[in-house]
Amino acid sequence: MSRIAPAVLALSTLASAPSAFAVTAAPAAGQPIRLAMLEGMSGPFANGGAAIERNLRYAIDALNARGGVRLPDGAHPLELAVFDTKGTPDQALAQLRAAEDAHIPFILQGNSSAVAAALESAIDKHNAREPDTRVLFLNYSAVDPALTNERCSFWHFRFDAHAGMRMNALTDVIEGDKSVKKVYLIDQDYSFGHDVSTLARGMLAAKRPDIAIVGDEFHPVGKVTDFTPYISKIRDSGADAVITGNYGNDLTLLVKAAHDGGLKVRFYTFYANSLGAAAAIGDAGVGRVEAVAEWHQNVEGAGSDAFYAGYRARWPNPADDWPVLRVTVMIDMLAQAIEKAKSTDAAAVAHALEDAHLDPGASFHPSWMRPDDHQLMQPLYVMEMAKQGAPGVPHDAEGSGYGFKTVKTFEPDQTRLPTTCKMTRP
Incomplete structure (x- = not known):
């Protein structure tokens, strides 16, 4: 799992990478499926970025431990790349271009509705302009209602309850x-x-x-x-x-x-x-x-207790004790959608995510993605x-x-x- 800070570093590092970043509907057999977290890892809200990164790593590690994402050619692990946006729309757009140039198909962001709005608009334009390298925007925290109302986009899914x-x-x-x-x-x-x-x-x-x-x-x-x-x-x-x-x-x-x-x-x-x-x-x-x-540490039930115990085992420092359940829900739903689509193609995965459910019989946190606006109900x-x-x-x-x-x-x-x-x- 990698951390990528300035856009220049991201571009120069990935420009020398081999064919792992070739444009395909799915990574080569056994290769990781890459996710790009675009978040403020420095600046006044860096603590929020660090907390989300911990939650993403916990969710990804847990999914990989269960065998990763199963595609027709076999299992693929998820891999996280972190891009520092410094919490600003301009830097977020620069990092989005870096992630797009690296052909990372899934963009994750949430800790600012202003940044999310800029990304949503830019991704719409990119996907219309570059249909062979389309990306999907998974939003875990930006709660401006407009993002799933008047500004809604087929390429955007929100996993937090809006404001x-x-x-x-x-x-x-x-x-x-x-x-x-x-x-x-x-x-x-x-x-x-x-x-x-x-x-x-x-x-x-x-x-x-x-x-x-x-x-x-x-x-x-x-x-x-x-x-x-x-x-x-x-x-x-x-x-x-x-x-x-x-x-x-x-x-x-x-x-x-x-x-x-x-x-x-x-x-x-x-x-x-x-x-x-x-x-x-x-x-x-x-x-x-x-x-x-959508959850807190003292929600009653064996499933809730197991989720919290797993998070604390991964991040035992009390200062790191901020588990965000919706991040795990997002990663699990994404993996299910990729398996259903049998591809990492953004459009195929988006169609698979629409009306996706976490079965209440298999999850203590029953959730479903409303297809009308791509807003998670939980x-x-x-x-x-x-x-x-x-x-x-x-x-x-x-x-x-x-x-x-x-x-x-x-x-x-x-x-x-x-x-x-x-x-x-x-």
Whole structure:
């Protein structure tokens, strides 16, 4: 498994490679099937890139240990190449060209909806221009609803619940919490953050019209080092709850500032169960901080326990304790689709992925890919922060001593929202 940083290095290294990169519908017998992860491995969100890389390597290693991907000529292992986008659309497009020049058929990205939108558009153009070297875009985290609505593409598949699905789950819980009277919205100042704000306003108005929105704040992405002034505004507003879609350091620093400032509000978040947030919040978060995700460490069941045990065996350092189940779902579904297509051709695999299912009899996490818009339908859990050892919290997050307990479970059909996608298929 290789790591490739600047596009120049990727191009120069791969230009000298032998015929392993020849354009074919499948790699030569026994040769690996290559996946290109395009992610910010440096810059303000490098911790998120590193966490996703660990999850991809865990999922790929597990699949390879089961025999890899079986094609008519035999078994093929998956192999990951990591391209550093520095978290920016321009660098992502440069790295996409490097991956395309290397004839890597599968592009994996997720830790920015702005980057995902740029990639989705570029891949559409590449595939129309170069039908012999088409690629498929597998999105594990970019949750802008537009990516599977008005911007939807045959070449793009999303394995995370989009922002509307997540917000629908959170506001269902808020609907039943009569202690919430005033809500402050704070989000990153780009398309995803604005989507979170718009969705929160619309869904709260429909479900809890008595709630007052007392603040709607946007801040630069990845550039705020001290959120104390924002916490002061939240305190002054009289809010008793905060809704935020912040992720990475922007979330960690926000909740740390709230903790340090003694702000006693309830946080409804997309990502408070990840990347240092639990430790940053500490005791102030117990019973007050909620998150939503497709899985967490304390989901009950033998299958969930086995998945978590396998991840921890692969990555035992507590600092690396951020398993992302949807990444394993993505890798398993991709492998199934390649086997069904009997090829790594992007169009054949895309058709095989449409309406793909993980059988609930074989998986503790029943999931299916909706063909209308290429949006994965899967369970969602709203969870609340608690001390490790409390009822329902046998595991903590990242060795922090704090974990999450399930508040409400949504089955796949309960997460489904309408789509405006008008997809053109080849």
